[in-house]
Amino acid sequence: MRKKIILSILSALLFIGCNTQHKPRLDGKKLIEKKCSQCHNLDLPPKTFEDEKAPPMMAVAFHIRDFIKAPNESEKVPRAISFVKDYVIKPSVSKSFCDKHSLESYGVMPSQKGKVSEDELEAIAEYMFEHFTLKNLNDAQALQNKLNAMPKGERLALQNNCLSCHKVDKKIVGPSFKTIANTKGNSEKSLIQSIHNGSKGKYASSNGAIMPAFKSLSDDDLKIIVEWILSFKK
Ligand code: HEC
Ligand code: HEC
Incomplete structure (x- = not known):
């Protein structure tokens, strides 16, 4: 019984706390x-x-x-x-x-x-x-100029958050785009499939990290990104 009372006082307090602290x-x-x-x-x-x-x-x-x-x-x-x-x-x-x-x-x-x-x-x-x-305004214009100066594939990679896991010449979460471009057997078609459907277990260096699926990218955008990635092929 006492427990119950204490509990209800506590929850009442919590409730009051919520109401006052979280005035939106x-x-x-x-x-x-x-x-x-x-x-x-x-x-x-x-x-x-x-x-x-x-x-x-x-x-x-x-x-x-x-x-x-x-x-x-x-x-x-x-x-x-x-x-x-x-x-x-x-x-x-x-x-x-x-x-x-x-x-x-x-x-x-x-x-x-x-x-x-x-x-x-x-x-x-x-x-x-x-x-x-x-x-x-200046910041937005500077960013816009930077985006305009980039190859379109790089811009799409930036805008779709790919660059939070990939860099051109250094592994971060995912393999570098240079590594991907120079891995034997990779083709425009296979890479488009992997971006669309995701990938896991293919690169030992990723230590089990997975590539999420990007279902909402259009066919045109996928092609442009992959052409950009494959431009790093030696
Ligand atoms: C139905 C269209 C319409 C909507 C909705 C509207 N406005 Fe306007 N607003 C105008 C037009 C047209 C002008 C330019 C003529 C004028 O100054 O009255 C204007 C002018 C203004 C001005 C004065 C600009 C000046 O240089 O003096 C302010 C401030 C303003 N709007 C703020 C707002 C805000 C804030 C909202 C949203 C809550 C809003 N407006 C919604 C049509 C609209
Ligand atoms: C959350 C991190 C993450 C994000 C975001 C991400 N990737 Fe990946 N990506 C990975 C990982 C990890 C791998 C390696 C997966 C594996 O080992 O199979 C990978 C693999 C790849 C591959 C190689 C696939 C293959 O078949 O060889 C390509 C191409 C690729 N990513 C492109 C992209 C593009 C383009 C985007 C943005 C649209 C993107 N990634 C976003 C983590 C990510």
Whole structure:
């Protein structure tokens, strides 16, 4: 009996603990995708379209940060967040920082009142000014340039996480691509099969580590990756 009481007190405590400690922090990234992306493009760098419904969100964030009036640098972001919170619920021509020409072509933003709560909007606005920064834009562009300069097979290997287990000339979890390319009997066809279906026990050096199956890669992508791997054949 006593045990039971103690147990129930303990579980009640745990429950209270859960409730207070895990007050969910709203996910600004998910919310902006859900509530704003149907009109604002969220890519960084942004994509622009002929018939876009609204300026890309990066432009909006840069814009507001440039134009908002603040006594000093550290006040800028808090003020920019307040501006967004107000604007989304009560948009107007006079408040908008958009130039006249853009406002004419887009029309004023329809109020999102009732579609987004104040807490959600706060999380969205915080995310906007954390994510759409000059530094993140430069990083994203540098990564894009790096990807563009790579052979397509290498880019696909990077994007599909192959390089977390394989390097070109050094074994990590899986054999190096040089070893794979120079192993007797390997052909374009057999390697495509192995990536598609996975592989285990073929290379003694892998010590039992397995190659997971990558079923979702298209035939074209598989061919491009394997041609790249086989380019290391001596
Ligand atoms: C139905 C389409 C639509 C949706 C949904 C939408 N917007 Fe907009 N938004 C616009 C248009 C069009 C403009 C440009 C005209 C203007 O400034 O009012 C705009 C402009 C803005 C501006 C002002 C830009 C400036 O430079 O002054 C902010 C801030 C903004 N949107 C934030 C948001 C946020 C945050 C969300 C999601 C909660 C959102 N918008 C959802 C259409 C939309
Ligand atoms: C979790 C680690 C892991 C990941 C991720 C991984 N591999 Fe592997 N891979 C391995 C291991 C381990 C082996 C060796 C398996 C064996 O001994 O049979 C291997 C083997 C291979 C082989 C040789 C197959 C053969 O028949 O000789 C190729 C080609 C290969 N991987 C390509 C890829 C590509 C392309 C990707 C990404 C789409 C990838 N791997 C992702 C671990 C991995």
